[in-house]
Amino acid sequence: xxxxxxxxxxxxxxxxxxxxxxxxxxxxxxxxxxxxxxxxxxxxxxxxxxxxxxxxxxxxxxxxxxxxxxxxxxxxxxxxxxxxxxxxxxxxxxxxxxxxxxxxxxxxxxxxxxxxxxxxxxxxxxxxxxxxxxxxxxxxxxxxxxxxxxxxxxxxxxxxxxxxxxxxxxxxxxxxxxxxxxxxxxxxxxxxxxxxxxxxxxxxxxxxxxxxxxxxxxxxxxxxxxxxxxxxxxxxxxxxxxxxxxxxxxxxxxxxxxxxxxxxxxxxxxxxxxxxxxxxxxxxxxxxxxxxxxxxxxxxxxxxxxxxxxxxxxxxxxxxxxxxxxxxxxxxxxxxxxxxxxxxxxxxxxxxxxxxxxxxxxxxxxxxxxxxxxxxxxxxxxxxxxxxxxxxxxxxxxxxxxxxxxxxxxxxxxxxxxxxxxxxxxxxxxxxxxxxxxxxxxxxxx
Amino acid sequence: xxxxxxxxxxxxxxxxxxxxxxxxxxxxxxxxxxxxxxxxxxxxxxxxxxxxxxxxxxxxxxxxxxxxxxxxxxxxxxxxxxxxxxxxxxxxxxxxxxxxxxxxxxxxxxxxxxxxxxxxxxxxxxxxxxxxxxxxxxxxxxxxxxxxxxxxxxxxxxxxxxxxxxxxxxxxxxxxxxxxxxxxxxxxxxxxxxxxxxxxxxxxxxxxxxxxxxxxxxxxxxxxxxxxxxxxxxxxxxxxxxxxxxxxxxxxxxxxxxxxxxxxxxxxxxxxxxxxxxxxxxxxxxxxxxxxxxxxxxxxxxxxxxxxxxxxxxxxxxxxxxxxxxxxxxxxxx
Ligand code: SF4
Ligand code: SF4
Numbered sequence: 198x199x200x201x202x203x204x205x206x207x208x209x210x211x212x213x214x215x216x217x218x219x220x221x222x223x224x225x226x227x228x229x230x231x232x233x234x235x236x237x238x239x240x241x242x243x244x245x246x247x248x249x250x251x252x253x254x255x256x257x258x259x260x261x262x263x264x265x266x267x268x269x270x271x272x273x274x275x276x277x278x279x280x281x282x283x284x285x286x287x288x289x290x291x292x293x294x295x296x297x298x299x300x301x302x303x304x305x306x307x308x309x310x311x312x313x314x315x316x317x318x319x320x321x322x323x324x325x326x327x328x329x330x331x332x333x334x335x336x337x338x339x340x341x342x343x344x345x346x347x348x349x350x351x352x353x354x355x356x357x358x359x360x361x362x363x364x365x366x367x368x369x370x371x372x373x374x375x376x377x378x379x380x381x382x383x384x385x386x387x388x389x390x391x392x393x394x395x396x397x398x399x400x401x402x403x404x405x406x407x408x409x410x411x412x413x414x415x416x417x418x419x420x421x422x423x424x425x426x427x428x429x430x431x432x433x434x435x436x437x438x439x440x441x442x443x444x445x446x447x448x449x450x451x452x453x454x455x456x457x458x459x460x461x462x463x464x465x466x467x468x469x470x471x472x473x474x475x476x477x478x479x480x481x482x483x484x485x486x487x488x489x490x491x492x493x494x495x496x497x498x499x500x501x502x503x504x505x506x507x508x509x510x511x512x513x514x515x516x517x518x519x520x521x522x523x524x525x526x527x528x529x530x531x532x533x534x535x536x537x538x539x540x541x542x543x544x545x546x547x548x549x550x551x552x553x554x555x556x557x558x559x560x561x562x563x564x565x566x567x568x569x570x571x572x573x574x575x576x577x578x579x580x581x582x583x584x585x586x587x588x589x590x591x592x593x594x595x596x597x598x599x600x601x602x603x604x605x606x607x608x609x610x611x612x613x614x615x616x617x618x619x620x621x622x623x624x625x626x627x628x629x630x631x632x633x634x635x636x637x638x639x640x641x642x643x
Numbered sequence: 644x645x646x647x648x649x650x651x652x653x654x655x656x657x658x659x660x661x662x663x664x665x666x667x668x669x670x671x672x673x674x675x676x677x678x679x680x681x682x683x684x685x686x687x688x689x690x691x692x693x694x695x696x697x698x699x700x701x702x703x704x705x706x707x708x709x710x711x712x713x714x715x716x717x718x719x720x721x722x723x724x725x726x727x728x729x730x731x732x733x734x735x736x737x738x739x740x741x742x743x744x745x746x747x748x749x750x751x752x753x754x755x756x757x758x759x760x761x762x763x764x765x766x767x768x769x770x771x772x773x774x775x776x777x778x779x780x781x782x783x784x785x786x787x788x789x790x791x792x793x794x795x796x797x798x799x800x801x802x803x804x805x806x807x808x809x810x811x812x813x814x815x816x817x818x819x820x821x822x823x824x825x826x827x828x829x830x831x832x833x834x835x836x837x838x839x840x841x842x843x844x845x846x847x848x849x850x851x852x853x854x855x856x857x858x859x860x861x862x863x864x865x866x867x868x869x870x871x872x873x874x875x876x877x878x879x880x881x882x883x884x885x886x887x888x889x890x891x892x893x894x895x896x897x898x899x900x901x902x903x904x905x906x907x908x909x910x911x912x913x914x915x916x917x918x919x920x921x922x923x924x925x926x927x928x929x930x931x932x933x934x935x936x937x938x939x940x941x942x943x944x945x946x947x948x949x950x951x952x953x954x955x956x957x958x959x960x961x962x963x964x965x966x967x968x969x970x971x972x973x974x975x976x977x
Binding site: 534538539563564620 | 657661721761918925977
């Protein structure tokens with residue numbers, strides 16, 4: 198009966214890229230050594246950039262606050278190392294744009310002890326105090342979006358979260374950082390889940406894990422305490438299973454209405470890495486100063502799962518993994534479906550950097566683009582039931598207002614349509630062009 | 644440790660691709676049609692090859708001449724011109740003069756595709772447009788059905804195949820009527836086994852229902868074909884003509900006969916499913932298929948022609964933009 202139900206569990210459409218997880222799924226997480234220089238961009242989360250609270254030349258300890266939240270949808274930053282603030286100014290990011298950042302020169306002789314290793318007694322905190330604590334710990338969604346977590350926990354009056362959903366689907370190919378966390382730190386994950394569940398007053402915790410991680414499912418099941426209302430739900434392997442609205446559809450068979458949030462259906466969704474970060478902070482006082490990064494892809498010499506202090510340049514992380522192969526043509530930060538390419542290896546690892554993937558000629562060779570043959574493969578791929586083919590056509594014709602009428606703003610840029618298109622049309626890019634134009638015209642209407 | 648960085652590209656995500664490309668989808672259809680083509684050769688001999696070759700040559704040459712892409716001939720690589728030529732050829736009668744088949748191929752590509760802006764922009768199925776042109780211009784040769792070669796040698800070629808352009812527009816072979824013609828004008832029913840396995844008169848590709856269906860199944864497995872279209876066409880024809888049979892079994896053919904006769908299978912599986920000229924949306928494809936089915940039966944029963952598949956599909960092609968507009972899928976969460 199249960200298996201029957203789990204077979205039926207699904208969201209519609211989506212695609213099935215090859216997993217490419219074998220290279221790294223059994224590699225234990227290793228710690229990357231400290232390097233000499235760190236860059237902490239002030240806007241590495243979604244929302245308002247943080248505001249520096251340190252000055253150039255000031256000495257900081259590892260884990261010390263260096264920037265405070267710049268508003269409600271913003272979060273704190275902490276120093277990833279003990280050292281000296283060397284500069285506060287603009288630094289070029291992965292997208293090529295200059296943005297303010299705090300640079301820290303590590304002290305090579307420091308012990309790199311945490312500023313404070315005392316946990317927080319979370320049981321005594323009210324929901325408001327908990328939300329403040331999460332914000333001051335700098336915790337954001339670790340799945341890649343880097344949306345400040347405390348914002349998700351703040352529900353408006355009258356809304357009661359009933360289900361805490363922990364997203365362990367990790368549907369992006371190549372990435373195995375969440376997988377390793379579930380396998381190596383199941384106690385912390387379950388403790389973190391209890392902290393969040395009890396504080397939010399939710400009835401149960403559900404952990405959704407794609408079935409290509411049977412060891413994670415097994416280990417988590419073994420670690421559930423009898424008094425914890427936790428369910429581990431194996432999910433079909435399908436992209437984008439990890440998209441919030443898709444995993445809610447799969448597990449609870451509910452559609453979050455367009456323009457609304459999971460909390461509107463009484464669910465709170467968090468990534469595995471986020472929950473472990475919460476456990477790290479409340480149990481041992483470790484704010485968000487490091488994250489797990491998967492280094493993989495055909496261009497990576499020695500693929501690995503790593504604990505990387507935030508702000509470490511990508512080049513140093515790759516150096517630790519034996520560098521890039523000569524055939525490398527592109528480096529993607531994040532997953533291959535939704536990640537962003539980087540032009541330079543000097544950009545730092547950020548809170549949202551789940552992977553550093555190196556790709557070669559085979560993945561980057563783009564065959565000729567053909568006209569749209571209206572084959573409907575993109576429609577069958579789009580998990581939001583949009584009409585990507587029409588978006589591509591309208592965007593080329595610069596008919597952005599028409600795109601809006603066809604709900605282009607509901608597109609989450611998951612990439613399924615481009616993945617499926619036989620004519621190799623850059624649909625997602627065309628959609629982004631349209632969305633950018635629409636946003637620009639909203640900001641300065643003429 | 645390497646110091647020099649590789650030259651990094653900045654291609655946008657998603658970096659991965661499914662692997663299916665437009666030319667390979669076109670080639671799949673060609674493969675699916677191979678058995679049908681072989682059967683046509685077997686039943687009609689070398690003459691069939693001449694007709695098919697001529698229509699493919701007409702299509703390919705026109706594509707090459709009027710190529711819309713920058714490099715002449717480049718657009719041939721997507722195999723769509725060959726496919727159009729082959730599909731057209733399969734709808735032609737085996738005794739058709741080669742020059743007519745060639746002309747059909749020329750018209751199919753030029754008026755059916757190039758003037759619309761090339762692949763992906765045409766409103767009508769090019770192969771059917773070519774056939775419509777031939778039927779309007781040469782009505783008699785287009786409806787003269789040469790007998791199967793029977794015991795004749797494979798290398799037997801109908802004299803009419805070799806007719807010189809514009810010299811002779813009549814096909815003077817001993818001709819007989821196709822099963823649909825027999826049904827319509829003489830109320831004579833052809834046996835179902837013959838219809839299914841290819842022992843009947845008709846155009847080159849419509850003789851063997853079983854092979855046509857097998858090819859369709861191959862395309863469905865390869866996900867090159869929207870199953871909703873053939874299924875909805877067939878169901879509509881069965882239900883609609885079934886009702887008519889109940890009403891008068893002598894005047895109206897039985898549903899199974901309707902399905903296996905004439906170009907219905909060829910049209911429903913290979914022509915109506917042409918992605919370019921059929922609707923994009925799932926609901927749209929149902930409407931499209933039902934529309935084709937209804938029109939087929941209406942034209943066959945009430946029209947002056949024994950065969951209505953071509954006009955039915957062309958008419959629904961014309962309705963496709965409208966269908967698409969009004970059948971946008973429901974968006975997630977709305
Ligand atoms: S990128 Fe947008 S349009 Fe394309 S499949 Fe994803 S949600 Fe649909
Ligand atoms: S998948 Fe590509 S070719 Fe097919 S309908 Fe969509 S945009 Fe057109």
